[in-house]
Every structure is written in structure tokens, then in C-alpha cells.
Amino acid sequence: MFFCACYTELPRQLSEPPDYQRFYGVECDDPLRERFTVVLGKRLFIFLVLEYPVAPEQLTRLTQPLPMEHATGSCNWRANQQAVELFFEAALDISLPQPVEQRLRAIREAMSYLKENTGASPYIHNLYWRILWLYEKIRLEFDFYKIPADTVKAFSQLVNKIYDPNTHPQLALAGNSAALHKLFSEVGRQRFSRVLSYRAGQKGQVVSLLEKLSGDIFLIGDDIDNGEVINHLKRQQHNTRLPILIICTSTVLQKHLEKKNDMFCYTLEDLEKIVGGYRKERENLIRQTRLLFREETDAFFNWALSGKTDNFFGIISRHPSMYAIFETIVRVAPNNITVLIEGASGTGKELIARAIHRLSSRKRQPFITVNCSAIPDNLLESELFGHVKGAFTGAVVNKTGLFQEANNGTIFLDEIGELSESIQVKLLRFLQNGEIRPVGGNQTIHIDARLITATNRDLNTRVSEGLFRSDFYYRLNVVKLTLPPLNERTQDIASLTTHFIRLFSQKFNKEVNGIDNKALKILFSHSWPGNIRELENVIEHACAMALGPAITPEDLPQLPGETGENSIGGKTLKEMEAEHIRRALSRFDSNHDAVCRELGISRTTLWRKLKELGIS
Amino acid sequence: MFVLISHLLLTLLYALSTGMYIAYFYNNDALWRKRVKIVFHASVLLHIVYFFGFVLKYARIPIANSPEALGTFVLLSAIIYIAFEKRVREESLGAFLLPLFTIIMFISALIPHQPDNISPTLFKVSFEVHVLFMLVGYSGFTLSFVSSTLYLLLNHQLSQRKAGLFFRRLPSLQFFERISRFSIDGALLFIFLGFVTGSYFGFQVWSIAFLKDPKVISVSVTWLIYAGHFIIRHTKSASDKTLSILAVSGYLFLILSSAVSLGLLNSLHNFN
Numbered sequence: 001m002f003f004c005a006c007y008t009e010l011p012r013q014l015s016e017p018p019d020y021q022r023f024y025g026v027e028c029d030d031p032l033r034e035r036f037t038v039v040l041g042k043r044l045f046i047f048l049v050l051e052y053p054v055a056p057e058q059l060t061r062l063t064q065p066l067p068m069e070h071a072t073g074s075c076n077w078r079a080n081q082q083a084v085e086l087f088f089e090a091a092l093d094i095s096l097p098q099p100v101e102q103r104l105r106a107i108r109e110a111m112s113y114l115k116e117n118t119g120a121s122p123y124i125h126n127l128y129w130r131i132l133w134l135y136e137k138i139r140l141e142f143d144f145y146k147i148p149a150d151t152v153k154a155f156s157q158l159v160n161k162i163y164d165p166n167t168h169p170q171l172a173l174a175g176n177s178a179a180l181h182k183l184f185s186e187v188g189r190q191r192f193s194r195v196l197s198y199r200a201g202q203k204g205q206v207v208s209l210l211e212k213l214s215g216d217i218f219l220i221g222d223d224i225d226n227g228e229v230i231n232h233l234k235r236q237q238h239n240t241r242l243p244i245l246i247i248c249t250s251t252v253l254q255k256h257l258e259k260k261n262d263m264f265c266y267t268l269e270d271l272e273k274i275v276g277g278y279r280k281e282r283e284n285l286i287r288q289t290r291l292l293f294r295e296e297t298d299a300f301f302n303w304a305l306s307g308k309t310d311n312f313f314g315i316i317s318r319h320p321s322m323y324a325i326f327e328t329i330v331r332v333a334p335n336n337i338t339v340l341i342e343g344a345s346g347t348g349k350e351l352i353a354r355a356i357h358r359l360s361s362r363k364r365q366p367f368i369t370v371n372c373s374a375i376p377d378n379l380l381e382s383e384l385f386g387h388v389k390g391a392f393t394g395a396v397v398n399k400t401g402l403f404q405e406a407n408n409g410t411i412f413l414d415e416i417g418e419l420s421e422s423i424q425v426k427l428l429r430f431l432q433n434g435e436i437r438p439v440g441g442n443q444t445i446h447i448d449a450r451l452i453t454a455t456n457r458d459l460n461t462r463v464s465e466g467l468f469r470s471d472f473y474y475r476l477n478v479v480k481l482t483l484p485p486l487n488e489r490t491q492d493i494a495s496l497t498t499h500f501i502r503l504f505s506q507k508f509n510k511e512v513n514g515i516d517n518k519a520l521k522i523l524f525s526h527s528w529p530g531n532i533r534e535l536e537n538v539i540e541h542a543c544a545m546a547l548g549p550a551i552t553p554e555d556l557p558q559l560p561g562e563t564g565e566n567s568i569g570g571k572t573l574k575e576m577e578a579e580h581i582r583r584a585l586s587r588f589d590s591n592h593d594a595v596c597r598e599l600g601i602s603r604t605t606l607w608r609k610l611k612e613l614g615i616s
Numbered sequence: 617m618f619v620l621i622s623h624l625l626l627t628l629l630y631a632l633s634t635g636m637y638i639a640y641f642y643n644n645d646a647l648w649r650k651r652v653k654i655v656f657h658a659s660v661l662l663h664i665v666y667f668f669g670f671v672l673k674y675a676r677i678p679i680a681n682s683p684e685a686l687g688t689f690v691l692l693s694a695i696i697y698i699a700f701e702k703r704v705r706e707e708s709l710g711a712f713l714l715p716l717f718t719i720i721m722f723i724s725a726l727i728p729h730q731p732d733n734i735s736p737t738l739f740k741v742s743f744e745v746h747v748l749f750m751l752v753g754y755s756g757f758t759l760s761f762v763s764s765t766l767y768l769l770l771n772h773q774l775s776q777r778k779a780g781l782f783f784r785r786l787p788s789l790q791f792f793e794r795i796s797r798f799s800i801d802g803a804l805l806f807i808f809l810g811f812v813t814g815s816y817f818g819f820q821v822w823s824i825a826f827l828k829d830p831k832v833i834s835v836s837v838t839w840l841i842y843a844g845h846f847i848i849r850h851t852k853s854a855s856d857k858t859l860s861i862l863a864v865s866g867y868l869f870l871i872l873s874s875a876v877s878l879g880l881l882n883s884l885h886n887f888n
Contacts, residue, residue, distance in 0.1 A: 141646055161774060161783065164790045241856045242790055243771070258775065262855045270777045277779020281644075 001033070001123065001304055002050040004059055005083035006075035007090050010044050020110060024117030034121040038110035041098035045090045046075070047083065049123045081297055084127065088293040091131045092138065094149055095286055104135060120318040122309040125326075129312075130296050133330040133359060138292065140334055140361075142285055147278045151271040152186040155247060158266065158274065159191065159217060162245055168193035174229075175221020177249050179268055184219055192217070216240055222250040230256050237261060247271070310495045313355035315348055319489035325352070325481050332479050333359035338431065340416075340476045341454040343483030346533030349454035352481060353412040356452060365409030368402050373415035381423055382439045391440025403436050406449040416476065417457035417468065424472045427451075431475045451476075486528040486535060493523055493535065500536050501551065504543035512543050515551040526559045558583060578613040581606075585615070618673065622666045623687060623725035629659035630690070630721050634714040641711035641785055649707060656710070660694045667691055674731055679747040680738040682878060684731070686724035690717045692748075693755040700759070704795075708786055712762045742817040749810035750835070754870070756803025757842070760796045761867035764860035767792035771857055793856045796863055797849065800842050807839050834873035841866035 023037055031051035038045050056077045078086050091103055111128055148154040163169050171192040173184050189195055220229055246265040254265040310316050312326050333356045341349045357367045375383055386401030430436050435444040453476050462468035497515055505512040528534055545555040584595045596606050636652040670678045678684035697713055766786055773783040818826035845862050848854050
């Protein structure tokens with residue numbers, strides 16, 4: 001695969017957002033496989049995935065269906081590694097004038113057009129997820145995005161240097177200065193407890209309104225009477241112990257106010273100076289983040305060259321609903337958020353939990369899985385939290401719980417819906433305070449572990465039925481991922497089948513490398529009540545039975561869907577039962593143990609049934 | 617020898633922590649943040665081990681003379697600072713507080729003293745409680761001194777309109793004002809309790825004469841300065857900048873007057 005990107009100035013004609021719909025409306029011609037475009041501020045970014053490399057002139061031809069083809073004429077195309085790095089830089093680099101958050105919003109919007117209008121675009125989606133993940137990582141690990149890149153952020157910073165971030169000062173805005181109004185509107189109302197904004201009309205009128213203001217921060221335009229403002233602000237100083245911050249456009253006002261007063265009077269040029277003051281730190285951080293971009297580019301190429309383009313941390317899918325889940329995963333994984341995974345049995349809940357763990361900063365720490373329904377209730381508490389010697393009969397030594405083992409890592413609790421109320425209370429305490437207490441112990445232990453839970457039940461219903469604590473449910477349900485069953489994403493059956501064939505042909509040391517169309521059709525027609533786990537077992541069976549390089553319908557086991565309504569054909573229950581047992585006997589070569597396991601009955605029951613139904 | 621070696625070793629560890637805090641303040645690297653905490657916490661842990669080792673060896677708390685009291689003061693201040701840092705999640709103060717700890721530990725190591733040759737009067741519980749109250753009070757004043765100094769530094773950079781190092785790395789003026797306020801309020805209470813327990817002990821040992829002791833006068837004046845700070849703050853008759861200047865002045869007075877009373881004048885508090 002070959003990647004190209006161009007990041008160019010938008011021509012004047014394209015001051016309006018481009019018509020993305022038209023862009024994706026044209027079919028992809030060879031060698032174009034995927035395409036993406038987004039307007040970031042005053043620049044246009046185009047990313048192309050090609051089957052093979054082509055000359056730059058041809059690239060321009062490929063983008064001609066774009067409504068902005070005239071923009072690409074001057075484009076300096078970058079290829080492969082450089083193209084991918086350019087994508088990361090266009091989205092996340094702080095040295096660009098447009099704020100990162102705005103760029104990410106624009107990319108998200110452009111991605112929604114891509115999803116609506118084209119089929120699966122695994123390469124571009126993968127890059128998009130990497131961008132989102134990098135953003136979270138950089139945001140958490142560096143102060144990168146806190147560094148002011150413009151006067152608006154510098155003003156915000158200035159306010160934070162006087163007031164704590166959780167204190168909301170009062171702001172008064174007086175005058176007609178467009179720059180000050182813009183400054184205020186971009187910092188946002190939510191930072192201030194009270195905002196008083198007055199446009200300048202007659203000078204006296206504004207000043208008489210100013211008289212009523214008791215602000216901590218003032219934005220004063222130069223169309224306000226300086227003398228009155230100075231007197232007013234000096235009087236204001238008696239109402240506050242912290243210095244008053246004034247942003248003005250007049251240096252005259254600045255000189256008068258700072259003279260012997262505990263006030264900071266900044267002009268817009270001073271705010272620019274603050275931005276400049278961060279130059280060194282910014283350059284250093286830009287260098288560090290570019291290294292990250294490079295590392296991520298290498299990781300992307302490793303993934304792309306592996307040929308497993310449907311593989312997201314072991315989860316195989318190209319389905320839009322799964323893509324939405326992957327997007328959520330990359331956003332929440334770096335943040336220490338509790339995640340609840342809902343989905344039918346066999347949909348891959350544990351794989352999702354593992355992906356979250358691997359994408360978090362805890363990836364080198366333990367990942368502990370607990371199946372809550374597999375452990376009896378009276379043992380579960382001791383398993384999870386440990387116990388002290390003598391806590392109960394048989395507790396002869398102190399035992400460390402799984403939570404302690406998962407310290408600094410992640411603990412995944414599967415089948416959480418089966419938990420008893422007493423354990424729900426204990427887990428609730430862990431979620432609130434990060435503390436656990438071993439059974440029989442009187443000391444609490446602080447645990448730093450991320451909790452991921454999963455269930456195949458509808459917890460909301462269980463809460464309304466009174467079977468699950470509502471407070472615990474709300475604590476768990478910070479981020480909920482609902483996995484679709486396999487029959488809702490049948491387009492993934494082919495790629496999952498290929499994946500499992502590769503896996504089992506290696507396991508059985510066989511040269512099975514595909515599946516014929518008839519067999520695949522059978523797989524597509526099945527309803528897959530057991531989801532991916534069922535498909536995995538079917539392919540394992542087929543690989544074991546296969547006699548050639550491709551799986552044929554004969555290699556497949558009898559799928560329950562094939563004995564549908566038509567095949568009942570007026571048979572009685574006894575006849576159906578007899579047929580089912582006969583099939584099982586022939587499948588397992590009359591191995592009674594295996595047949596009992598398959599049918600879920602005991603040996604005695606099997607003997608009785610064989611006698612009753614006259615099966616020899 | 618045990619005390620000298622321990623104090624020198626602890627000085628080295630505090631010096632290392634100081635260097636790391638300063639480096640972290642300068643480069644603001646997350647990795648440094650982890651490292652500096654490990655080193656500082658390990659230093660304090662060793663200091664605690666030394667403290668209990670001393671208690672076991674000499675059957676008393678190390679507060680009976682200036683070097684011992686200085687060492688214990690550093691330990692108490694460091695523990696208070698760790699608790700503070702954990703609560704407010706702000707590490708920038710460490711770069712300014714730890715140099716003080718290092719200097720004080722170094723001075724304590726330099727002053728010669730004999731831990732075995734201690735007056736039996738100083739084994740009284742009332743004396744030990746008095747000294748511990750006073751040391752916690754001084755720790756409060758120290759924290760207030762550092763936060764007020766940082767308030768003034770940040771205030772200066774803000775008025776200069778420069779995005780200098782202090783501007784970039786320090787939290788808000790309001791934060792320093794709050795820390796200074798809380799530490800002064802706490803210190804005033806502990807020093808008051810120290811006065812009460814000290815008076816009880818002083819009357820028993822020296823009768824009324826202890827009130828004329830230069831060290832008692834020095835601390836009383838300091839307490840009055842900070843009480844003035846408390847009153848001004850509550851009557852809102854001065855800005856935070858003025859209050860910060862007052863807090864810094866109060867602490868400088870405490871240091872100078874203590875040095876003069878213990879070093880030059882014949883103070884009853886000089887137990888060396």
C-alpha cells in the first residue's frame with residue numbers, strides 16, 4: 001500500500017466549508033483505495049491510500065473529482081512515512097495557528113462524512129484512532145496543550161495565575177473593542193461567576209454602569225473615558241485583596257493604573273509577549289511530540305505491512321458499530337475511567353478489556369481477569385479481596401486477593417451482573433475510595449487498579465427489578481460499550497473465518513488456507529447464537545476435519561440453524577430426540593463421554609435415553 | 617559520632633532531593649516528578665528511622681539542644697510538607713522549601729554537641745511536648761514564608777509582564793495566599809500551645825525569670841507579628857501583597873532574633 005498526503009493553503013474561493021458529500025460521491029478509480037479530506041482552519045488536508053505509487057501529476061488527477069481541485073495544483077505531495085507524519089502534525093502539532101481541539105473537531109466531522117459515504121476505510125480509520133489516542137496521551141503526559149499558543153490562551157493563563165482554576169472571578173467588559181469581545185467570547189463564560197458586558201454608547205452612560213460593577217477582571221476598550229475608569233478601578237481595589245487584572249487597548253490607561261496600585265494592566269501586545277515567553281518550552285515539547293509522531297508512524301506501518309488491516313488489538317472487524325467502539329476505546333483507554341462492556345456471550349468482551357489495558361499507561365502492569373459467575377459467592381469475596389489467617393475455617397495463611405495482584409494494573413470482572421449485594425457494596429467502596437479490606441482483616445488497603453466490568457445481561461433491567469444496586473450500576477456505567485452480536489455484523493464473518501483458519505491451521509500444522517464459497521454461504525446463513533466463540537469452534541472443527549487446502553461444507557459441523565423449521569417435517573419430539581442423539585453418537589464415534597458433554601446430560605440419562613428410544 | 621554521621625548523611629540526602637526538586641521545577645518532566653518524590657520520601661523515611669534509632673539509643677526525643685531540635689524541626693516540616701503535597705498535588709514549593717531543610721540539617725551537623733551530657737530536667741514530658749508544639753508551629757511559619765515569597769515572586773513577574781520561569785511553573789497567587797493563610801493560622805495555634813506548655817515547664821524550673829529570656833521575647837514578638845497578620849487579614853485592611861511582605865518579614869525576624877538570642881545572648885534556651 002502507498003500513502004500520499006498534501007496540506008496546502010485553501011484558495012480564496014473555498015472560504016466556505018467544502019462539499020464533502022461531493023468529494024465522496026465519485027467512485028474510487030484504480031489505484032485509489034481510500035481517500036480523506038478535511039479543512040483545518042485556512043488549509044486543506046488530503047490523504048490518499050493507493051494500491052501502487054503514482055507520479056505527483058497523476059495524484060492531482062486523482063483528486064480532480066474534488067470540488068477543490070484547483071487547490072491541489074500547488075500541493076507539495078508527501079509520500080508514505082512523511083505522509084502519515086504529516087497527518088499527525090496537521091491534527092496535533094501545537095506550532096500550527098489553529099487550536100488542536102478545533103482541528104480535532106473538524107477531523108471528527110470529516111470522518112463522519114467518510115463513514116456515511118464510503119465503505120470501510122481501515123487505513124484512514126486506523127490513523128484517525130491513532131490521532132485520538134495520541135491526543136489523549138500527549139494531553140495527559142505533557143502540559144503541551146496548556147501552553148498558550150495565542151492571546152486567548154495567554155489571557156486564560158493570566159487569569160489562572162491570579163485565581164485558582166476552581167475559583168470563578170467576576171468579569172466586567174466595557175467598550176466596543178472587537179479584539180476584547182473576541183478575547184472574552186473565546187475564553188468562555190463558564191470561567192467567570194458573573195459577566196457584565198457593556199457596549200460603549202455615550203461615555204457617561206457606560207461609566208455610570210461601571211460604577212455598579214465590582215469586578216475582579218476588567219476588559220476595557222479605548223472608547224471609554226480613561227479618567228473615570230481609573231477612578232472607578234482605584235475604588236474597586238478596596239473590594240478585593242487579590243490584584244485586579246485589566247486588559248486594555250490603551251497604554252495611557254496602563255501607565256496610570258499600574259502606578260502605585262496593586263493591579264496588573266496588560267495590553268493585547270503584552271499577551272502576545274506571554275505567548276512568546278513560552279517559545280523554548282513549546283519548541284522542546286514540539287520536539288518530543290514529533291518523536292511520538294514518528295514512533296506512531298512506525299507502529300502504523302508495522303500494522304499496515306502485517307496485512308491484518310481488520311485487526312484492532314486482536315479484535316477483527318470492519319463493521320461501523322465496531323469502528324465506533326474502537327474510537328471510544330482509544331479515547332477512554334489513556335484516561336483512568338471505569339468501563340462497562342455489555343454484550344452477548346462470545347462477542348469478545350475480554351478482548352475489548354485487553355485492548356483498553358494495552359492502550360493505557362498501565363500496559364506494563366498486570367491485567368487480571370475474574371469470571372464472577374465461575375466462583376461460588378462465598379469464595380468470591382476472599383478471591384477478590386484476600387483474607388487474613390483465621391478469618392474462616394481453612395484460612396490457615398494470609399491470602400492476597402486479586403485486587404492486590406492487579407495493583408497499578410487493570411482488573412477485569414466478567415459476568416458482573418451475577419454478583420451478590422454484599423460484594424457489590426465492597427466494590428462500590430473500592431470505586432469510591434480505592435480501598436479494599438481483606439476478609440477478616442481490620443485494615444483497609446489502598447489499591448490503584450483500573451476496573452473494567454462486563455456482563456451479558458441488561459443491568460438496567462436488573463436495577464429496575466431490584467436485583468442490582470443502582471448506585472453501583474451508576475458507578476460502573478461511566479463509559480458503556482455495547483458489543484453487537486455476530487448476526488448483526490455478518491460482513492465480519494469472512495474476515496473472522498480467515499483469521500481463525502490461519503490460527504487453527506498453524507495449531508494443527510495443516511495447510512488449510514481458505515474456505516470454499518458453499519461453506520462460506522452456510523456460515524453466512526447461520527444465525528450464530530453463540531457469536532464469535534461459536535464461529536471459532538466451528539472453524540476449529542472444520543480445520544481439524546479438512547482434507548484439502550480449503551474448507552468444504554463437509555468439513556463443517558452440523559450447525560443448529562440447518563435443523564430449522566423445515567427439517568422438523570412433522571416429526572415427534574421423541575423422533576427429534578432420537579435423531580439428535582444419533583447424530584451426536586456418529587459425530588463422536590460413539591464416545592459416550594463426549595456425547596454426554598455435547599448434549600449436556602449425565603451418562604445415566606444417556607443410557608436411559610438410548611434404552612427408551614431403542615438406539616443401539 | 618552517631619548523631620554527626622547521621623546528620624551529615626541526612627544532609628546529603630536532602631541536598632540530593634533539593635537538586636532533583638529544582639531540576640523538576642525547571643524541566644517539568646513527569647518522569648522527574650516520580651523520581652524526585654521517591655528520593656525525597658526515602659530521605660524522610662531514613663530520617664524517621666534515625667529519629668527512632670536516637671530515641672532507642674538515648675531514651676529521649678532528640679530535642680534537648682539546638683542541633684537535635686533543628687534536625688527534628690526538619691523532620692516535622694518534611695512530614696508536614698509531604699502531607700501538604702499529597703493533598704494539594706502541587707510540587708513547585710519543594711524546590712524552595714527543600715534548600716531550607718538542607719541548610720538547616722547542615723547547620724545542625726556543624727554545631728558540636730554531646731547527646732550523652734544532657735540535664736535531667738530536659739527529660740520531662742512537659743518540656744518535650746512544649747518543644748514539639750513549638751517545632752510544629754515553626755514548620756507552619758516556614759511554609760508560610762516560602763509561599764509568601766513565591767507569592768511576591770509571581771506577583772513581580774506578573775507586574776513585569778514576563779512569562780518567566782516562575783510565571784510558567786508556579787500556580788496562582790490565590791493558591792499561595794491560601795497556603796500562607798492556613799499555615800499561619802495553624803502555626804499561631806501551635807505556638808500558643810507551645811507557650812502554655814513552655815510556661816508550665818519554665819515556672820517549674822526557673823520561676824518567673826524565664827519571661828525575660830531573649831528567646832521567649834523573640835518568639836513572642838514573632839507571634840505578635842503573625843497575630844497582626846491574622847487581624848489585618850480578617851479586617852481586610854491590606855492587600856495580599858502587603859500581607860505576604862508581613863509574613864516574610866515575620867519569618868526573617870524569627871530567624872535573626874533566634875540566632876542572636878541563642879548565639880550571642882545568654883539565653884535560658886541555650887542547652888548546649
